[in-house]
Amino acid sequence: MKLQLQSITKWMGIEKPLIISGPCSAETEAQMVSTAKQIAATGKVHALRAGIWKPRTRPGQYEGAGEEGLKWLIAAKKETGLPVTTEVATAAHVEACLKAGVDILWVGARTTVNPFSVQEVADALKGVDIPVMVKNPVNPDLELWIGALERLNRAGITTMAAIHRGFSSFEKGPFRNAPMWDMSIELKTRIPDLEIICDPSHISGDRNLIAMVSQKALDLDMSGLMIESHINPDAAWSDAKQQVTPTALSKIIDGLVVRQVSSENKSFKDTLSVLRDQIDSLDDEIFQKLASRMKISEKIGQYKKENNVTILQVNRWEEIIKSRVIMGIAMGLDEGFTRDVLRLIHHESIQVQTKVMNKDEVKV
Numbered sequence: 001m002k003l004q005l006q007s008i009t010k011w012m013g014i015e016k017p018l019i020i021s022g023p024c025s026a027e028t029e030a031q032m033v034s035t036a037k038q039i040a041a042t043g044k045v046h047a048l049r050a051g052i053w054k055p056r057t058r059p060g061q062y063e064g065a066g067e068e069g070l071k072w073l074i075a076a077k078k079e080t081g082l083p084v085t086t087e088v089a090t091a092a093h094v095e096a097c098l099k100a101g102v103d104i105l106w107v108g109a110r111t112t113v114n115p116f117s118v119q120e121v122a123d124a125l126k127g128v129d130i131p132v133m134v135k136n137p138v139n140p141d142l143e144l145w146i147g148a149l150e151r152l153n154r155a156g157i158t159t160m161a162a163i164h165r166g167f168s169s170f171e172k173g174p175f176r177n178a179p180m181w182d183m184s185i186e187l188k189t190r191i192p193d194l195e196i197i198c199d200p201s202h203i204s205g206d207r208n209l210i211a212m213v214s215q216k217a218l219d220l221d222m223s224g225l226m227i228e229s230h231i232n233p234d235a236a237w238s239d240a241k242q243q244v245t246p247t248a249l250s251k252i253i254d255g256l257v258v259r260q261v262s263s264e265n266k267s268f269k270d271t272l273s274v275l276r277d278q279i280d281s282l283d284d285e286i287f288q289k290l291a292s293r294m295k296i297s298e299k300i301g302q303y304k305k306e307n308n309v310t311i312l313q314v315n316r317w318e319e320i321i322k323s324r325v326i327m328g329i330a331m332g333l334d335e336g337f338t339r340d341v342l343r344l345i346h347h348e349s350i351q352v353q354t355k356v357m358n359k360d361e362v363k364v
């Protein structure tokens with residue numbers, strides 16, 4: 001299904017990157033409003049965020065202020081003149097937000113994983129004209145992410161954005177949620193009109209990594225950033241380690257370099273087109289060589305069949321990997337990349353040979 005999309009940055013009437021900031025959770029009216037005022041005073045933020053209903057991993061943690069908190073969010077909107085956004089996970093959340101006057105909604109990572117919940121939110125939004133942002137699911141499943149966007153789109157929501165907030169992983173790395181940038185690159189390739197906003201706070205889980213992750217997101221041509229900010233981060237009731245003060249937020253934004261996707265500069269264009277031509281012809285060669293290689297695999301398959309030999313010969317394969325990896329490294333290629341390419345080639349070669357092996361012989 002092709003999505004019908006409107007740009008969220010156009011809807012807001014701003015230039016990229018769109019900056020959304022605010023506390024992880026609305027805790028009290030004073031915390032919400034004073035944080036919002038300081039954020040607005042930076043002059044660098046286009047919308048305010050705050051969690052009102054918090055999906056917490058364990059019970060007993062702060063689960064949000066609920067509807068009472070919506071009043072504080074609206075008070076922050078009135079004080080600052082900035083549009084506000086919050087997370088919705090049920091039809092009741094949607095109704096409460098629409099009644100209160102929330103400007104933009106988002107679907108959280110723990111909701112995107114569940115098609116029942118996403119459908120409930122979508123149904124509650126039928127006939128409503130409001131922008132909705134969809135966070136990636138907790139697990140790296142692109143179809144689930146796209147599925148959530150489709151459910152909302154079918155309900156008539158067209159001003160949409162995706163939020164890349166990283167993926168939960170068993171292996172503990174430097175990030176709270178592994179960025180797996182390829183997921184967003186693939187999403188952008190599949191749906192080029194969809195704007196993607198990065199949430200460096202939930203990727204990082206640590207305020208010291210936010211600037212670096214934000215820059216990486218902009219370098220990947222993402223359309224905006226959602227960064228958690230709190231007047232007193234260490235005392236925050238949720239996600240304390242990853243929140244920054246409005247002053248620190250302002251510094252992070254100042255430090256970002258916004259690069260152009262392309263440049264009007266003539267020599268840049270000429271150089272780029274020469275380099276692109278080179279890439280085109282190299283790709284051509286690579287695929288021709290791969291096709292010739294597969295033709296030989298086919299012949300080998302035929303030969304093995306005639307001589308009743310198994311397709312897979314582990315020793316030969318080990319030898320190939322060893323020698324090619326050494327060769328790849330000597331040529332300056334990454335070892336992991338070389339192994340990945342070999343694995344794919346080998347897989348296809350086995351498929352080709354299996355086809356030959358199983359082809360019925362024509363009996364005369």
Ligand code: PEP
Nearest residue numbers: 024051108109110165202
């Ligand atoms: C949040 O934005 O505070 C939040 C709960 O995020 P996520 O859905 O990405 O976990």
Ligand code: MN
Nearest residue numbers: 024228238239
């Ligand atoms: Mn949070």
